[in-house]
Amino acid sequence: MFHKLLWAGLSFSLCSLSFAQKTFTIKGTVINAQTQSPIVGATIIGEGLFAVSSNDGAFTLKNVSEGFHTFKVTHLGYTPEFFDLEVNGNSEKVIVALKESNTVLEEVELLGKTKEKLAKEQPLVTVEASKEFMEANRENSLMQTLSKIPGVSAINIGSGQSKPVIRGLGFNRVAVVQNGIKHEAQQWGSDHGLEIDQYGIETIQIIKGSASLLYGSDAIAGVVNIKPSAAPLENSFSGEVNLLGETNNNLFGVSTGIQARKEEWFYRGRLTFRDYGDYKVPTDKINYENYIFELHENHLRNTAGMEANASFSVGYIADNIKSETFFSNVYAKNGFFANAHGLEVRTSRIDYDSSTRDVDLPYHKVNHFKITNNTIITANRRTWYVETGFQNNHREEHSEPVPHGYMPKPNDSKEREFHKNTFSLNIRDAFQMNKEHIIQSGVNLEFQQNTIDGWGFLIPEFNRFTAGAFAYNQFEINPNLHVQAGLRYDFGFIDTKAYFDWYPSIRINEDGSMSSIYLQRAQDKRLDFGNVSASVGLSYIQNNTTYKINIGKSFRMPLANELASDGVNYHMYRYERGNLDLDAEETYQLDIDIDHTVKQFSVGISPFVNLFDNFIYLNPTPNYFETLQIYEYTQSKVFRMGGEVRASTTVFHDLQLDASVEYVYSRQTSGAKKGFTLPFSPPLSTLFSASYQFKKFLFFEKPQLIVDYRITAAQDEIVPPEEKTAGFQVLNLSVMSHFNMMKSNAQLRLKLNNVLDTKYFNHTSFYRLIDVPEAGRNISLSLTISF
Amino acid sequence: MKTALKYIYSLFLLLPIVSCSSDDSMDKDEEKPTITINYAGGFPQACTQLQKGETYNFKAKVTDNKELASYSLDIHHNFDHHTHDDQGTPCTLGPIKQAIKPLIFMQNYSIEGGKTSYEINVSLAIPNDIDTGDYHCQFSVIDQTGWQSRTSIDIKIIE
Numbered sequence: 001m002f003h004k005l006l007w008a009g010l011s012f013s014l015c016s017l018s019f020a021q022k023t024f025t026i027k028g029t030v031i032n033a034q035t036q037s038p039i040v041g042a043t044i045i046g047e048g049l050f051a052v053s054s055n056d057g058a059f060t061l062k063n064v065s066e067g068f069h070t071f072k073v074t075h076l077g078y079t080p081e082f083f084d085l086e087v088n089g090n091s092e093k094v095i096v097a098l099k100e101s102n103t104v105l106e107e108v109e110l111l112g113k114t115k116e117k118l119a120k121e122q123p124l125v126t127v128e129a130s131k132e133f134m135e136a137n138r139e140n141s142l143m144q145t146l147s148k149i150p151g152v153s154a155i156n157i158g159s160g161q162s163k164p165v166i167r168g169l170g171f172n173r174v175a176v177v178q179n180g181i182k183h184e185a186q187q188w189g190s191d192h193g194l195e196i197d198q199y200g201i202e203t204i205q206i207i208k209g210s211a212s213l214l215y216g217s218d219a220i221a222g223v224v225n226i227k228p229s230a231a232p233l234e235n236s237f238s239g240e241v242n243l244l245g246e247t248n249n250n251l252f253g254v255s256t257g258i259q260a261r262k263e264e265w266f267y268r269g270r271l272t273f274r275d276y277g278d279y280k281v282p283t284d285k286i287n288y289e290n291y292i293f294e295l296h297e298n299h300l301r302n303t304a305g306m307e308a309n310a311s312f313s314v315g316y317i318a319d320n321i322k323s324e325t326f327f328s329n330v331y332a333k334n335g336f337f338a339n340a341h342g343l344e345v346r347t348s349r350i351d352y353d354s355s356t357r358d359v360d361l362p363y364h365k366v367n368h369f370k371i372t373n374n375t376i377i378t379a380n381r382r383t384w385y386v387e388t389g390f391q392n393n394h395r396e397e398h399s400e401p402v403p404h405g406y407m408p409k410p411n412d413s414k415e416r417e418f419h420k421n422t423f424s425l426n427i428r429d430a431f432q433m434n435k436e437h438i439i440q441s442g443v444n445l446e447f448q449q450n451t452i453d454g455w456g457f458l459i460p461e462f463n464r465f466t467a468g469a470f471a472y473n474q475f476e477i478n479p480n481l482h483v484q485a486g487l488r489y490d491f492g493f494i495d496t497k498a499y500f501d502w503y504p505s506i507r508i509n510e511d512g513s514m515s516s517i518y519l520q521r522a523q524d525k526r527l528d529f530g531n532v533s534a535s536v537g538l539s540y541i542q543n544n545t546t547y548k549i550n551i552g553k554s555f556r557m558p559l560a561n562e563l564a565s566d567g568v569n570y571h572m573y574r575y576e577r578g579n580l581d582l583d584a585e586e587t588y589q590l591d592i593d594i595d596h597t598v599k600q601f602s603v604g605i606s607p608f609v610n611l612f613d614n615f616i617y618l619n620p621t622p623n624y625f626e627t628l629q630i631y632e633y634t635q636s637k638v639f640r641m642g643g644e645v646r647a648s649t650t651v652f653h654d655l656q657l658d659a660s661v662e663y664v665y666s667r668q669t670s671g672a673k674k675g676f677t678l679p680f681s682p683p684l685s686t687l688f689s690a691s692y693q694f695k696k697f698l699f700f701e702k703p704q705l706i707v708d709y710r711i712t713a714a715q716d717e718i719v720p721p722e723e724k725t726a727g728f729q730v731l732n733l734s735v736m737s738h739f740n741m742m743k744s745n746a747q748l749r750l751k752l753n754n755v756l757d758t759k760y761f762n763h764t765s766f767y768r769l770i771d772v773p774e775a776g777r778n779i780s781l782s783l784t785i786s787f
Numbered sequence: 788m789k790t791a792l793k794y795i796y797s798l799f800l801l802l803p804i805v806s807c808s809s810d811d812s813m814d815k816d817e818e819k820p821t822i823t824i825n826y827a828g829g830f831p832q833a834c835t836q837l838q839k840g841e842t843y844n845f846k847a848k849v850t851d852n853k854e855l856a857s858y859s860l861d862i863h864h865n866f867d868h869h870t871h872d873d874q875g876t877p878c879t880l881g882p883i884k885q886a887i888k889p890l891i892f893m894q895n896y897s898i899e900g901g902k903t904s905y906e907i908n909v910s911l912a913i914p915n916d917i918d919t920g921d922y923h924c925q926f927s928v929i930d931q932t933g934w935q936s937r938t939s940i941d942i943k944i945i946e
Contacts, residue, residue, distance in 0.1 A: 289873060289937070291871075291873050345871070345873075346869060347868055347869060347871050348869075349868070400869070402867060402869040403863070403864070403867075403886065403889075405863070405891065405893060406891060408886075409867070409886070506891075619933070620929075620933035620934075620935070621929075621933060622856030622857055622929045622930065622931050622932070622933055623856070623857055623895075623897075623929070624857055624858075624859045624895030624927075624929070625895075626859075626861075626893040626894075626895065627859035627860065627861035627893045627894070627895060627925070627927065628859075629927075629929055629933075629935050672933070673933075675815050676815060718817065720932060720933045720934045720935070721933075721934070721935065724817075
């Protein structure tokens with residue numbers, strides 16, 4: 001009753017308001033931005049106002065009240081356009097130019113829905129990072145750039161490399177997908193990065209949560225999905241050059257890309273080169289256990305590196321087919337901190353301090369070559385997606401040869417070499433049964449072959465095959481209520497190859513005699529795995545609020561080193577023992593996401609609960625092998641929960657404020673470390689951002705100032721051999737602006753990281769283990785010229 | 788604007804409730820054991836010279852808040868100066884040379900009976916037929932939880 005009265009009262013007051021106002025009529029035209037020809041049937045929507053453009057593109061909006069109005073103009077096949085209008089009686093005729101959507105196929109696929117609407121309908125919790133986001137937030141490596149997204153962080157290895165972590169899980173528990181194909185490098189290793197060129201990426205979708213249904217093994221904590229760029233416009237040629245300079249590690253980087261299209265054929269190409277010196281930390285000495293490393297002029301010795309990437313693609317697009325073949329090669333050479341390699345303290349006669357730019361031992365070099373093809377065929381109500389890929393990953397790690405235990409001094413510096421070939425094939429069929437119902441089904445096949453070389457042993461050679469088949473259903477109960485449910489089965493095997501030491505070790509036999517034997521480190525073994533994954537989710541849109549709930553089961557096949565390793569890892573100063581009895585990791589996750597977005601502000605919360613039946617954990621035991629601590633791969637139950645809270649608001653039109661908090665709680669609930677957390681657990685962290693848009697200044701268009709302030713709590717939840725990490729606060733500033741340069745649009749960005757040169761430790765950094773703080777103050781200047 | 792702030796505040800208020808609600812009161816062992824040679828009987832001290840053919844008792848004191856589990860003693864050559872000790876006093880190292888028959892001693896032992904303090908005492912006869920020169924001696928200890936501590940000492944083996 002009360003509600004009814006309230007409504008009645010409200011409507012009455014609204015009516016009286018509208019009666020009191022003067023109204024106007026607005027006339028305008030909608031045209032194609034490229035051809036300038038009129039667009040028929042475009043919809044123009046404003047608050048309580050609606051019009052459709054006629055044959056000559058003209059529209060009329062009647063009864064428009066005085067004041068500011070925002071209108072949205074949409075048409076199938078064109079990117080929606082917004083325009084602001086001040087209505088005061090002397091308004092001119094409005095002309096709205098719509099740009100064509102980049103691909104013909106996307107229109108079919110999207111059925112005219114916007115990306116935002118589709119994301120809302122999808123029950124999985126996803127975040128999209130656009131090219132603009134990447135450009136505004138670009139850091140030294142891809143994952144550092146993305147770590148501004150709440151719930152996403154990076155394990156950093158020095159200044160130029162990083163790997164993804166989603167809500168505290170990383171390594172092989174996050175799948176990285178590029179152009180539809182799972183990126184296969186040596187993800188299990190802790191001392192190398194992602195091996196993907198971060199330039200030239202248009203959209204990255206991050207799935208937070210269980211995604212094995214779509215991506216198979218490894219997509220436990222989520223997926224970093226680097227989507228293929230949209231096809232360029234017909235008869236177009238465009239390109240960009242990006243220059244970057246940084247003061248902390250004296251980095252110089254250049255990346256240039258071009259793309260062009262005639263009618264049906266298009267091509268793209270990109271070259272990236274970066275070279276950097278040792279990075280600086282805000283301390284002149286490092287205390288690791290009882291060792292003290294003096295640093296020369298704050299430089300972290302031998303952390304210089306370089307990166308050279310090239311990619312090329314050729315594509316064909318016609319009415320019902322789009323196909324693009326990508327060739328890419330990423331090469332990097334990175335030095336490792338010279339005073340400690342892993343956890344092992346080293347002295348050397350190499351004069352590291354003579355130059356901050358050279359890369360001496362220890363270092364690694366890695367080359368990732370990739371050919372992938374994406375083909376999309378549409379026929380009637382079906383769309384076929386075929387993705388094929390070949391990847392060759394080659395990594396070599398070099399260090400000064402020294403004798404270790406019974407191992408004599410090796411003859412060369414090649415400590416390890418990994419050579420992995422991966423062949424992938426994905427086929428998916430999306431069938432639009434009717435307007436409300438889409439059924440997707442498909443298969444994923446992958447074959448991997450890994451060979452090793454070098455005098456240090458870490459993982460055995462192996463062959464691995466996985467095959468998965470899935471089907472899922474997207475159902476629209478009503479335009480605001482969507483359900484998605486699916487099932488998947490995966491089968492796979494891993495074939496590990498035997499490995500024997502190349503030097504003999506002394507063993508004392510039971511009778512007291514001594515024998516000299518070549519120890520076996522890995523066994524010849526074939527292990528089979530089978531797994532069911534599933535996911536069901538619901539999304540409900542209520543005006544400006546979107547509710548999502550998703551529950552999923554994901555899995556991960558054990559890795560060769562988890563199963564079969566049996567040897568000394570000198571870098572980590574431990575003896576690692578694999579376990580052939582390991583099962584595939586299985587995990588259940590419940591995700592909820594509530595988002596409320598209106599014009600002035602937006603708030604959201606995305607909590608999750610996650611249970612592992614059998615988390616594969618490298619457990620430090622209380623026993624020794626020879627004189628090194630034995631670490632054993634075991635499985636334990638794990639409970640995790642946490643989530644992110646985000647809020648943003650626009651104040652006085654020009655000032656945007658953003659705040660986000662991320663938190664993860666992890667507990668092992670069984671096994672030897674019951675009650676402990678998991679390694680590399682990210683601490684509670686908050687990020688405050690403010691960006692202010694200035695008026696045009698001199699020749700600078702849209703100048704913008706962005707202030708980022710991160711407050712991270714201490715991490716007291718640790719597991720051996722970790723150390724507690726103190727909390728920190730760090731301030732970053734950047735100024736960005738567009739301007740015209742020789743008739744081209746250029747963007748300039750000046751970024752100041754760690755403004756106060758704060759000495760702080762990142763709990764999830766690789767160098768944290770040896771007490772190396774994060775990089776000190778850095779000024780970076782980047783210029784992007786588009787032509 | 789006011790409603791916006793209200794929303795933000797209420798969401799932020801929720802967070803500590805979510806994050807603190809399931810903290811278990813389990814008594815976790817988060818302490819490393821300690822290890823030292825810095826006491827009267829600790830042996831060897833930095834830069835000690837050991838004679839071939841002699842027998843020495845290698846001694847270090849270890850403690851833990853809960854339960855000691857095992858320890859190890861590792862002696863290996865440092866003819867190539869690949870590392871240094873953590874005792875703080877640098878020893879003068881001999882010239883760099885090739886190893887021919889270096890002493891390699893790698894043994895581990897368990898500490899029974901749930902002790903929280905213990906004195907490592909390993910008796911070792913230095914063989915006569917090994918290379919003389921710079922050596923590195925490392926003690927390490929692990930507690931029952933899996934925390935490890937180490938200490939290392941530069942020593943010399945002489946004729």
